[in-house]
Amino acid sequence: MFSLFYGLWKYMFSKTEFHVLILGIDKAGKTTLLEKLKSVYSNLEGLSPDRIVPTVGLNIGRIEVSGTKLVFWDLGGQPGLRSIWEKYYEEAHAVIFVIDAACPSRFEDSKSALEKVLRHEDLQGAPLLILANKQDLAESVSSEELARYLDLKKLDERVYMFEAVSSYDG
Numbered sequence: 001m002f003s004l005f006y007g008l009w010k011y012m013f014s015k016t017e018f019h020v021l022i023l024g025i026d027k028a029g030k031t032t033l034l035e036k037l038k039s040v041y042s043n044l045e046g047l048s049p050d051r052i053v054p055t056v057g058l059n060i061g062r063i064e065v066s067g068t069k070l071v072f073w074d075l076g077g078q079p080g081l082r083s084i085w086e087k088y089y090e091e092a093h094a095v096i097f098v099i100d101a102a103c104p105s106r107f108e109d110s111k112s113a114l115e116k117v118l119r120h121e122d123l124q125g126a127p128l129l130i131l132a133n134k135q136d137l138a139e140s141v142s143s144e145e146l147a148r149y150l151d152l153k154k155l156d157e158r159v160y161m162f163e164a165v166s167s168y169d170g
């Protein structure tokens, strides 16, 4: 009897857990963003930016916002690590794609990485949030300017949003 209730309970609550993948090329600010989210939305103290090193494995962050459990998967963005991303696509419900808006010389790299993500069949239909990060820096471009630059043809068919943020300021 107990196991029946436990099974039901697990079924009901596992439904309210959402997996969010945080992707983007190296140094975009993915881990800094995750640590900031942890500090703001949970009572765990996130790592301060000076203690964050380039990601090689996987960082997991769990937060709860108005009753919904969000599980964030933050992966490494170095070129040799990007092939690992697709292993997580099947179980992901949404994607946050982070771009360093203060580094135009790497926009092209971000654009092709993002286009590859959008083409993958396991992510068709997944909502997408594109973040123009590092808005605290004077040289950063706005989210509109970044959207114009990326000129993503495939975006029209999906739920997506551009947002300007700073992982430092929150």
Ligand SMILES: Nc1nc2c(ncn2[C@@H]2O[C@H](COP(=O)(O)OP(=O)(O)OP(=O)(O)O)[C@@H](O)[C@H]2O)c(=O)[nH]1
Pocket (backbone or CB within 6 Å): 024, 025, 026, 027, 028, 029, 030, 031, 032, 033, 049, 050, 052, 053, 054, 055, 056, 075, 076, 077, 078, 133, 134, 135, 136, 137, 165, 166, 167, 168, 169
């Ligand atoms: N000024 C500024 N710097 C930032 C911001 N977010 C991240 N950084 C800096 O950018 C660098 C890279 O940040 P990470 O969070 O390690 O980047 P990442 O995307 O996780 O990189 P990988 O793990 O290698 O894929 C670090 O020096 C951060 O302190 C931001 O909003 N503003």
Ligand SMILES: [Mg+2]
Pocket (backbone or CB within 6 Å): 030, 031, 032, 053, 054, 055, 074, 075, 076, 077
């Ligand atoms: Mg990282």
